[in-house]
Amino acid sequence: MSSPTRRNFLKDLSLGTAAFSAAAGPENPAQVAGQPPPAAAAPQASTPAGIMAIAAHPGDAFFAMGAPVALQVQRGARGIFVSLSLGEKGSSTIDPARYGALQREAAERAAHRLGALSVVLPYADGEVPASDEAKFAVCDLIRQHQPGVVVTHWSGSWHKDHQACFRIVNDALFYAGLPSIARSQPAHAVGKLFFADNWEDADGFKADTYLDITPAFQAWSEACAVFPMWRGETGFRYNDYYKSLAKARGCLGGVDYAVALMSPPEQLTRRVQAL
Numbered sequence: 001m002s003s004p005t006r007r008n009f010l011k012d013l014s015l016g017t018a019a020f021s022a023a024a025g026p027e028n029p030a031q032v033a034g035q036p037p038p039a040a041a042a043p044q045a046s047t048p049a050g051i052m053a054i055a056a057h058p059g060d061a062f063f064a065m066g067a068p069v070a071l072q073v074q075r076g077a078r079g080i081f082v083s084l085s086l087g088e089k090g091s092s093t094i095d096p097a098r099y100g101a102l103q104r105e106a107a108e109r110a111a112h113r114l115g116a117l118s119v120v121l122p123y124a125d126g127e128v129p130a131s132d133e134a135k136f137a138v139c140d141l142i143r144q145h146q147p148g149v150v151v152t153h154w155s156g157s158w159h160k161d162h163q164a165c166f167r168i169v170n171d172a173l174f175y176a177g178l179p180s181i182a183r184s185q186p187a188h189a190v191g192k193l194f195f196a197d198n199w200e201d202a203d204g205f206k207a208d209t210y211l212d213i214t215p216a217f218q219a220w221s222e223a224c225a226v227f228p229m230w231r232g233e234t235g236f237r238y239n240d241y242y243k244s245l246a247k248a249r250g251c252l253g254g255v256d257y258a259v260a261l262m263s264p265p266e267q268l269t270r271r272v273q274a275l
């Protein structure tokens, strides 16, 4: 692992270089699929980037991706939680129809607590298809809400829905940014993509960015507590894991609480005119 002085420390997920508390951040926005390499970014540190978390299930959206959303919303940005399914098959004691309704209600309540929006797409839990139909559905949400930042699943997951979500988002970003693809909304190129630190997506996950979520930690953990599964009722102690992880990542980041994020390789490419 690189030394703390060389690791990316972020106070927010805006595009401006002034957002970095240490001088290790990329100086240019990422090249977005379907777009040429962008010119050097104009400083935008005072404008927090809108953020969209796109997950297979509501638990992933709020537990693994929710703290960055909470932070950006706290800074004045728009936050949108997108779940491809309700995660309705996640309970061994409550039937899927009932559990799905509980999950939808919890997602809406949690998003509302954070001042964000919850959107659930109608795919079946465990059967999320990496289809063009799903990719264009996500493309349309990206074009509609125009986030500057997207957080989603890393591909190295044992869960098939998470793998599907990774592929869906990758192509949805491409479709969303390509002006020649005609949809009801004009093209929108997302500035940054990050993969979340998710216990189910750990294969090959390599953190390169530590986001200081201390100001949003309380609000985020209270929003997560709306979900019964946060307390371990489906078998995994999400609350203990993700709150402890935030503390542990904070230790590495030199702050109280942090989340670790992984960037696509092209996003870490630096274009400089001198060394």
Ligand SMILES: [Zn+2]
Residues within 6 Å of the ligand: 056, 057, 059, 060, 159, 162
């Ligand atoms: Zn999941």
